Amino acid sequence: MKxxxxxxxxxxxxxxxxxxxxxxxxxxNVGDVATDFSLENIDGxxxxxxxxxxxxxxxxxxxxxxxxxAVAYEDRIEALNKKYASKGFPVIAIMxxxxxVKPGDNMKSMQQRAKEKGFTFPYLMDKDQEIxxxxxxxxxxxxxxxxxTDKGNVVKYIGAIDDNYQDASAVKEKYVENAVDALLKxxxxxxxxxxxxxxxxxx
Numbered sequence: 001m002k003x004x005x006x007x008x009x010x011x012x013x014x015x016x017x018x019x020x021x022x023x024x025x026x027x028x029n030v031g032d033v034a035t036d037f038s039l040e041n042i043d044g045x046x047x048x049x050x051x052x053x054x055x056x057x058x059x060x061x062x063x064x065x066x067x068x069x070a071v072a073y074e075d076r077i078e079a080l081n082k083k084y085a086s087k088g089f090p091v092i093a094i095m096x097x098x099x100x101v102k103p104g105d106n107m108k109s110m111q112q113r114a115k116e117k118g119f120t121f122p123y124l125m126d127k128d129q130e131i132x133x134x135x136x137x138x139x140x141x142x143x144x145x146x147x148x149t150d151k152g153n154v155v156k157y158i159g160a161i162d163d164n165y166q167d168a169s170a171v172k173e174k175y176v177e178n179a180v181d182a183l184l185k186x187x188x189x190x191x192x193x194x195x196x197x198x199x200x201x202x203x
Contacts, residue, residue, distance in 0.1 A: 028144065030156065041124050059090065059145055059176060081120050089145075093121055093123045094132065098202050140201060163175070
């Protein structure tokens with residue numbers, strides 16, 4: 001009877017382990033190699049990371065039109081592209097939401113928003129919602145800084161753009177800028193992961 005109880009307990013532990021493995025391994029961690037993708041841009045063309053032959057890396061930004069947090073960060077995302085695209089780290093923005101749930105994030109709305117704001121970066125749609133789960137993105141905005149290496153595009157930073165979504169003038173820690181600056185100088189990134197602040201991605 002005692003042996004049977006021990007066996008039952010062991011089966012329970014193994015069963016629970018089997019169900020928890022997948023929940024703990026969601027998306028990329030810092031140091032992982034990100035796979036490429038091919039997503040439709042607002043101009044109708046398909047865009048991949050491999051299109052950027054001269055890039056040193058990428059500021060991959062999951063964002064949208066409808067989230068107030070994402071809207072609050074639009075100008076700062078544009079500023080990141082203007083500052084770093086010429087230095088080899090362009091912004092690649094991806095809209096991950098289910099447009100049946102959020103019609104305001106459909107392609108037409110994306111095109112309109114990009115025109116209104118004068119976006120200088122590609123604004124792609126994750127139409128089949130396959131890419132954001134690979135990355136492990138959960139919010140809009142959610143940033144993944146990649147560095148191009150011999151191994152591929154290695155994740156170097158994950159999280160928020162900075163420490164104050166409400167007021168750009170009150171920002172004390174510019175996480176993404178600090179991380180990109182460190183990579184450009186060949187230095188270690190001091191803060192390589194923070195908690196993304198934003199709206200949940202709609203599935």
